[in-house]
Amino acid sequence: MNAATSLALAVKELEPGEFHWMLLEEDGSIEDGFSFKPRRIGEPETDVAAAWVAGYLALRAVLRVAKR
16 A cells, blocks of 8 residues: 555644654554554654644655655
């Protein structure tokens, strides 16, 4: 499966004031719907926007490697 179509980026506040970005990978175990499992979880950020940016950069890095 193409990495670009099987990854998703999410940001979640796991503890108050600690925002973690997560790269989610499609899990093909469910036939009629979407199912994702964590592939990578980032270090906590104090700002939600910073977590989104860090996650976006991590996603770009994964896609850059997959493109080779």
